[in-house]
Structure formats: C-alpha cells, structure tokens
Amino acid sequence: MDSSEMNEGEIHQIDSDDVIKEEDETENEEGEDLTEDAEALKAELAKIVVHPPSYEQSLMEEFDQAEFSPSYKDNLPKENLVLQYAENFRRQMVQLYRDRKPLFLNPVNECGVEKFVCTTIRPTLLEFKELYNWDGAAEFVADYLNIEPLKPEYELPKRLISPSTVLKRQKGNCFEYSTLLCSLLIGAGYDAYVISGYATKETCLADESRDICPLLKKKEEVQEEARKKEMKKYNVKPPRDLRSKFELKQESKKEAEKQAEKEKQRKEEEERIAELEKPPPDPYFGLRIHAWVLVLSGKREVPENFFIEPFTGLSHPMDSSNYLGIESVWNNVNYWVNMQDCSEGVKGLSFDLGDSTVWEFMFPNNDKPLLKIPDAEDDLNDMDDDERKYTSSSISTDDEEHEVEKYLDMPPSWVDALKLSHRDFQMRCPHGKKTKVYKRAKLEKFAHYLMKDGLISRLSVYEDRELTDLMKVHEYYAHRSDKLTQKLTNHRTGQVCENFDPGRPRCLKEHQFKSSTPGPENERVMIFYHEARVDGLVKREETQTEMTEEYSNRDDFLFYKYVEFGKRAKKFGPQETSSANKGRPINKMIQKFHRNRNKPANEDIAEIIFHVAEDKIHISYHTEDVRIAASTREFLKPPNWDEKGAVLTFNPEMHQTFQVDPMLPMNKQVELYEMLMELLKAEEKCRNEVRDSQNEVRNILDDRTKEEAASELDISVYDTERNEKAKKHRRELERQQLEEKMRKQEMDIDYLAPFLAKIGNPEKLSKQQAFSLKEECLADLKQRLIDKANLIQARFEKESQELEKKQAWYQQNQVSMGKEDEEEYLTYCKEAIFRIHILDLRLTRHKEQAPHKYMQLEQKLRNDERLSEFF
C-alpha cells in the first residue's frame, strides 16, 4: 500500500495497535517456560479482566459452541507455534514498514479462537461436477451465499468464520466468500489464492447496477469474411464500367464524410452517457477493504492468471480497474505480502510469488519457482542489531536456518470437512431465491422445482436506471412437461416469443405471437423441429389474411406455400355453430418447388399459383441450365369443376402456354386434359392441407392454453428424491426384500428343536445326549420317508382298485349303455390312468431321493455346531 494514501489518523491507530500487540507478544514469549510461581502469577493476573468498550462485540453473531468440534475451540501446539510465527512476522513487517496497513493474519474464528488464515482454507472437492471448473464453483459460491458487507468498510474484519460454518449459515463477508471459494478451487486442483486488498465501492458492495447483465451482453458477431473470389486464369473480364470516375470519387468522398460525422456524433453521445452514468465520487476511494480470489496459470490448463470476484462469480482480467491495491495473498501453504507499489491499481503487478523482492513470503518453504534471483536476503541482512534481537526468529537469517526447518510445514486445516447436501446444492441460493440488480436490468434466480411453473430465472430489462419502465422480460424454465424453456415478453410491442425443447407432440420449436391477440387467425410465427416432422415443416407465419409455410427436405421438392384468405362470407339466417370452424375462404394459393433433377426442366414445375377466386391456375416451370427464360402455362378451370361426379369438358381455349424452346412439339390435348385433372386434384389437396394447417394451429394453441393452466413439471426417473413413483417403487422393493428375509428366517426351522425340547433344552449337550439326539433325528426322518412312501403306495392301490371296479362295471353294462355314459367312462378311465401314472412316478422319485435326503440330514447334523464337537 502506498503510504501517500494513508492519512494521519490511521497511522496513529496502527501504531497504538502495534504497541498493544507487542506487549501481548512479550507476555506470550515469556509464557513459553513458566515456573510455578509464574503460573500462580498468571492465574492471579487472569482474575484482573478489563472489558474494553467494544461496540463490534455486540454486532457479532454468537454461535452455539457445542456444535463445533474441538479443533474450532482450541489450538494445537503446532497451530500456536504458527500463530507465534505469524505474530513475529507481523512485527517485523511493522518494524520495517511503519506506514503499512496491518496484515490480515490471525483473526478469531466463530469460537473466538485465533486462527491463522492459511489454516482456515480447507481444500475440498465436492461431488458435484458443476463445481469442478472454476466458473461453476465461483457461480455457486456467489449464488449460495448472501453478502455481509464489512463494517466499517475501511477496516479488516476481526473475525473469519470457517468455510464449513459459512456453508451452513449461507452468508459471509468478502473474506469468508473468498476463503470458501479458494477451498473449493484448490480442492479442484487450481492454483488459487485469497487476496486481501482494496477495491472500488461497487465491487465491495457487489453493486452491479452499473454493469450490463452478462446474460444481455451480445456475443461478438463473428463477421464472416466474404470469400474472395478465386482469380482463375481464364476468368472473363468484367464489362467495362462506363460511369464517370470523377463522379464516383466525389460520391464516395461524400459518403465517407457522412460516415465520419455519424461516427463522431455517436462517440459524443456515448461519452455523454458515460459521463452521466459515472458513479458519484467515493470518499473512501482506495480505502475500502476487499478480498477476492487469484487463480494463477499453470495448473488445470489455466493459460493466464486471472481474478475471480467472489460476490459475482465472474472473472476479471489482471488489469481490472475494480481492484485498487493488494496487501497480501495466501493459500493453504503460505502467506505472501505484496511489496509492490499499488498507486496505479493492480495494473502491472507481478504475480511471480517466488520473487522475494516483490512478494515477501512468510514461510520459507516457498514452492513457487524463483524466476529472479532473490536479493532480498541482502536487504534483510542490513537490519539493525536491535531489530534483530527483536525478531528472534527472523525468516531468512542464517543462524535461524535450522529453526526455520522446524516450522517448514503448515499445520493441517482446523476446519471440518466441507459438506453440502444434494438438496442444498440444488436449492443454490438461500431459500432458493436470489435477486440481482444490473444496469437497467434485474435478474431473479430460482432453484429448480422451487417455482410451481418451473421458472428458474427471470431477467427483466428496463428502459431506465431506476427500474420502473419495463421493456422486456426474459423467463427461463426447466423441467416443464410442455418443454417450454424460454419465454421472452416484449412489453413495448406486446410480442411474446416462446422457445421449446424437442419432444413436443407437434414438434414446435418457437412460437411468436402478440400477447393481445393470442387466438388463431392472428399474427404469429411458429418454428418447428422440421427433422422430426413428417411433412418437413420448418416455419409457419401467419397474418390475419395470409399464411406462409416453409418446408425442407421433402420428397416432392415443395419448399414454400403461401395462402391468401378472403373475408368470411357473412351468413344470414340461422346461425350455424360450425361456421367458426369452417375456415375462411381461400383466395389464392402459391406453391413453390425446388428443382427435381430427375425431370427435364421444362416439365419440372417451379411454381403453381392457384387463383381460386378467378378459377385460374398458373404454372411456371424451372429454367433449363442453358436458358434464361422459363416456360409457363395457364389453365382456366372448367366451369363445372366443383360439381361432384360431373364430366369435365375441355377445349383448347382453356389453356395458354409459353414454351421457351419453340422447336418442342406441342402437347397433345389429352395430355393437357390429364394435366388439368392432376392440377385440380393438386388444388384440392393443397386446400385440404391448408385446412389441416389451420386446425393444427388451433390445436397447438389449445394445447398451449391447457399446458399453461396445468404447468406440470417433469421429474427425471433418476431423481430419487422428487420422483414419487420411483420412491414408492423403491419402498415397495425394500418391503418385499424384508418379507423375503422374514420368510427365509421362518424357513430355517431348527430341525433339532423338537428333540432338544424333549430333553429339556439343555445348555450344553453331553456326548451321549448328542449321539442319541442324532440317532433320534435320523430315525425320525427315516420314519417320515417310509411313511410317505407308504402313503403313496396306499393311494396308488386305491386308485387302481377303483379303476378295476369301474372296468368290471363297464364290461357288464356295456351293451345297455348310452353314448354319453360311455364317453363319461372313457374320460374317467383316462384320468384314472393318468393319476395312477403320476403316483407311480412320484413313488419312484421318492424312492430315489429318500436316501439322498437321509444323507443330507446326516451331513447337516454332523456339521451342526451344537453337535459338531462330538463328531
């Protein structure tokens, strides 16, 4: 900081500050090796407490100490060491540069414990991919937190809250913003630093009302250079220009003058406006303290150094006029003090942190490559002796070298791991809403799914700076089931333009209309996703009496259709309800076609005009490659063309043509007649298509009204939190799993239980007991298997007996039996035999399996832990 910018009062303030701190320091140093007496003395002294009349204390928010982990409430020995070291450093700085402003080194944290700023940075990589790049992370920090301005704005804050707490309470000052952002950036692999320095009032207060909204900035139009015509050897010479050269010269001169005049006026106007819009002079200019983030090139393919303004999340170039000076810079490993002159702002500052002539580092383990050979040591060696004893642990004196070694590494961060829930991340802004004011514009941001209609941001553009005269509103939507993504309302002209994502039923992409006349048959433009449409419709433009449609990639080469409507004939008499749907009469239809290379140009229609009102059809053909004129044809429609089933007559007067090539033979009458018939059909088809188009417009508009009324939101199937259906499904699955588990448990019935119960469930089995238990168990199984076999056999016998009986009965009564009875008997026989067969099969299978089952049980018993010790 340049001394010239400091006023007297501040110097005094700093001095007095220093004195107090020095005294503290001596006390601390003595405290290193206290004797018992000294301890007693200390305790005695501790009783004497002086309460400074601090007005800040009352302002500071109190935190519930219980919710913090011990590292917040206490310092590790190493941290204490570092703090001492820092204090030493500070004192040296004060000694050497008396007119420097104090450094931001060891503010208290939320628990009132002094912490070194470097350890407050907690490099973290969160699981959200948006935070992996600097722009996403910066935007997130800017959105997620609310700004607490410094009070007063020309003093360093007394307290620096840890980034984890900042994330929780969602607000913070510029230092807390920067520390959080820096933690995220370093976690993501960037070479990022917190800068403490000075900035303009607008920057400090995040007042963007003088900046143009970034969303409104026009992208620089890439002017495509007109491809210069390649000069070929045989290019023909252009025809000679017969105009007077002098006159041309005069004209161009005049034109140039006019241009210059205009340019001048425009510039003057701009200057005037710039003058008007200049902010009022700031009394604290150059004194307002601010913190922001520096990203150095090298890591993560960052090509150039740049600043990030944490309040806005935007990047600024190294010569940004928003920043006025830099006091110090730090990251999680080191702390550097700027030794360069900042009277010109930050322009031209070197960020070669390894160069100790311009950056005084605090810890000697400077991992920055030294680009220049440092000659700082000489400076430091020139120090006075008394200063030297004062600064017993000076950074770079030789005799301290080994001591320095001890301090080489920074203690780990005392801050708890940064945590961010998915929900909080999606809510982004505090309570999901944030409003920003820009120059002549207001931007409101909303979290996804927060607004019922899916609104995620709204940008209102105003005519004036006071934001009273609304010009247009740009609304962005997400997750809408009607695929609406953007809506631009121009309040001046009443134009509304809606943009849609692909996937709507009629492939609508863009819809422009006047908000005053949203109904059909009014002015509107609809643009479609033509790749998805069967008819290849690209655009449909309507006015009250006309409709123009543009197509692409059609098999019939149609690319343009124009319809002119007449006025609805007023009907007298009883009102027909369907008259409104009937559509307006068509006066004229024009269809244009691309060239179809498969047909000769003379037969390939380029344009058909149906003069409906005049009963005429006009055709023009494509021009042949070697010609300049095109053939045309005109038909008069037969008088009875719209009668159904009537025989249409034709005579040569109904047709007129102009053929470019007079040598071509005349068309035959039959051909002409057939052509006319085709054309009549084509006209009918075209008319139907127009009606269809009209209906489609009506349908789209109906759909839109319905959708606007419902405004449903789509929920992704992967969104487990919001998707009710998925949630239900998952719960159902879990329930099923649980049931399955229960059932399994039930299945696992202890086969020994009944036998154990018989001998009274002893705690421990004797050998004999075990043996008998096993025997019993096996015998039981054996018995059961035999029983089962017997049961099957009994059934088998029963069935066969019955069958025999029946057969005997049949033999006897066969003669007297009716047909039905016989059939019944036969079916019975079939079934009985089937049953017998099955029983037979079961028996054999049982016989086969029974020994295996027996073996299995035996094996199981052998392995049973209750019995295993005996076998």
Place this chain on the structure above:
Amino acid sequence: MSRLYDTVEPAVIDEEMLKKAVEEQGPKEEAGKIAKQEGIDFGDVLSLRLDFLNILKIDNLWEFTKLTKLQLDNNIIEKIEGLESLVNLVWLDLSFNNIEVIDNLDSLTKLEDLTLYSNRISTIENMDSLLNLHVLSLGRNQLTDLENLRYLRRFKNLKTLNLSDNPFCKQDEYKQYVIAFLSNLEFLDYRLVDQQSRDAAIEKYQVSRDEMLHNEKQAEIKKEDETKRQQELEKHKNAYVELMNGPDLFEQMYAEDKEGQKLNEMPEKFMQICTQIFDFGIAEHEKREEEVKSFWECVEEAKQDNKRLGMVHIDEFTETKKRMLLEMSQMSDHKMVEQYARDYNDKIQVLWDKLMGLELQLVDQLEEVIKEFERNMQDMVGTFVENVQALLSQCRDLENNHHEKMMEIAIVTLEKVIKNELDDEISDDLKMLLVDKDTIINAVSSSHDVHLLKIDNKEDDIVTRINQSLKNLIEQIHQDEEITRNRMRVSEINNLIDHLREEMDNLEVMQN
C-alpha cells in the same frame, strides 16, 4: 399347348388391330373422347395388351418406342422377334404361347418383369443383357436340366422366380438346389423362401456352392484387373505416349528386322529415354488437363453469371408486366389503355436491348477467353512436341552409335570368320550373313534403316495425333461455345420477346 390352332386362322398384327387395341386401352371418358378426336400416336403409348388374338408372329410394333408394358399372352407365337425397338420395355408377358427358344431379347435392357409361363422352352439362355430382371416366370415349360439354372445367377436383382410344372420339378433336390444356388431369391414358385429352408439348402450344397462362389470371385477380380489395365492404357493414349514406359518401341524396332534381331543387344540407355518420354508425356498431359478444366470452369462461371443477370431482368420485367396488366384491366379510358400499351411495348424493347446486350457481352468475353486458351494450348503442345522430338533424336543418336559399333564388330567378326579364328559357337543364321563384307554391311545398314524408320514413325505418330486432337478441341469449342450457344440464346430471347408482344396484342384485341 392343346389349343386347336390349326383350325383357327392365325392373325397378323396390322394397323387395324393395333389401333383398336390402343383405343380400347387408352384414356377413358372425356379424355378418351378428346384422344379419339385427336388420334393417338403409337409412339406415345405406354402399355399395350394384345392377348387372345391368335397372333402367330410378333411384328409391326416398331412404332411403339415408349412402350413400357407389353402383353402378348394367349397367342400362338412361336418365336420371340420384332421387339428390338421397344427398348423402354419394363414388363413383357409372353405366357401361353408356343415359344421354344428364348431369343432376341438383347436390346430390352430395362426389362424387369418377364413371363414365359406355359411355353415350350427347354433351356434358359440368351438373356445376358437383362440385368435388371426382378421377376421371371418360366413355369410349365420343358426345362429338364437343373444345372442350367445356374445361368440365372447373373441376375443380381432377381427376387421372384417361378419354375413350377417343369420336368425337373419332380426331382427331389429341385427346390433345395434352386434355393442354394440362387440365394437372392425371395419368392420361389408362389411361396416365400424362409430363412430356415435357405440355410438348410445352403448347408446341403456347401461344397459345390463355395467352389462356384470362389470361381465367380476370381472371374470378377480378373475382369476388374482387365478394366483397370484398359483404363491405364487409355490414359496413356490420351497423353500420346502409350507403351513408352517399357521396351516396346525398342522391340518394335526389331520386330520387323529379322537380321537385326540376330545382332541384338539390349540397350539400357534406350529404355531410359523412352521412360523419360513417357514421364514427360504424362506430366504434360496432366498439365493440359488442368488447363482445360480451369478453362471450362471459368467459361461455366461466366455463363452462370450471365444467366443470372438475364433472369433478374426477366423477373423484373414479369413483375412490371403483372402490375401493368392489373392496372390496365381496371382502366376504362381508352386513351389511357393505349398509352399503357405503348409503354408496355417500350418496356419490351428495353428488355430486349438488355438481354441482347448481355448476350453480346458474353460473346465478347468468351471470344477473348477462348483465344487465350487456344494460344496457351498451342504453346503447351508445342513444348511437348519439341521435347519429345529432342528426346527421340537422342534415341536416334544412340541408334547411330549402336550402328557404328555394330558395323565395327561385324567387320571384325567377318575377318575372324575368314581367318577361321572365331572360337565362339555362332548360329547358322549368323553364319549365313558372315559370308562376305557386302552381305554383312548390307544387313547391318538395312537393320539401321529400319530402326531409324521406326523412331521416325513414332515421332510422326505422336506429333500428328496431338496436333489433330488439339485442332479438334479448339474447333469444338468454337462451334459449341461461340456459334451454337449464341444462336440458341438469341433465338430464345427473340422467342420470349415475340411471345410478350403477342400477349399484349391478344389483350388489346380482346379489349377492343
């Protein structure tokens, strides 16, 4: 055919029959009436049906050049003939006739559907040019040889085939054989060929089928090589240096020189020069091609620009015409109408002036460019000829050297022979020459003359050919680009202007 055609008088295709058929099958109703009034040109007829007419001989169909569908079924035709001029035929139905041999179908290359059902055909043949065949019906014929079906493999598009009721259908393997060897078939004898039966058939005939496929592939590769070689040669010919990349010229020199052959000695240098000529020729040829290409590009561009301008003028005029006609139709004052008509005529005149001006401008531009092109081409050809001549004269020097050496050796050898000192065995042919000095000298110098002559011939050939082709090219350009194009455009403009005037006159007449 069990028809009693002996008893029925065979009919002849005559004009009356054709007229009747055409009128019956032509447009119906109102269109038919109009057509009848006007008469139908046989040349415009697209489809013709001549069935159940007892026709014995196909004849008098040469007028139907546009015909795409011809039905001659249920006649007593015995021979396929008289269809040569029907090149547009896509569908031909000759079923239920007495045809014995497939023949005379070579010109019908567009044929896709051919029906020869119920005839007396015993071999499938003479259909090599019908490569577009989709549907073929040969059912109820006298086909006996299954091997003969392999003939159908050449029809890559053949999807539907009918062979039912032929003698070979009684053989067990008939169906599988057909499916295996005609694997593109989708329908055989009215049935869909499913994948399962196809797989089975292919498996059955795996070995012979593989062999056949292999042979076909080999033949194809050979054919490709052949065409490639032809193309290469064609390219060299265009560069006027064909066969110069090998010892061809040298061999030619000795081809007609039997005696020289005996004294032969392969000269490496000669080859080198020939190759040089060849490379140079190819390079020069590419240069010329490039030149010609850029010339045409520029000419096309100029023509396109001109066309665009012309079209803009015409469009502009059409717009004014529309407006004026609209205004005129709403006018009632006679004088005003006349005034307008005069204006209109003036405008037509202006249009004519503009279009003609453009055309003249184009003519000037093209003339200049063509002249420049001609000059450049001549220069290039000149350099080429000069270089070739220089290189060939090097050849001649070599030949002279060679001749001298040859002479020396000959005399020395002769002396040796005379002195009987020659150790080496020499051929009897050579001995014949080595009798006396005159003979050997004559032989050597006549050989030399032949060689020189060959070189001269080659030179003449190259020079004349290149000059001729250049001349042709230039003449063609003059003819096409200057004369024909200009005439056509001028007549087009005049035609347009006449039409516009006429339109106006008609309008005036109508109003009057």
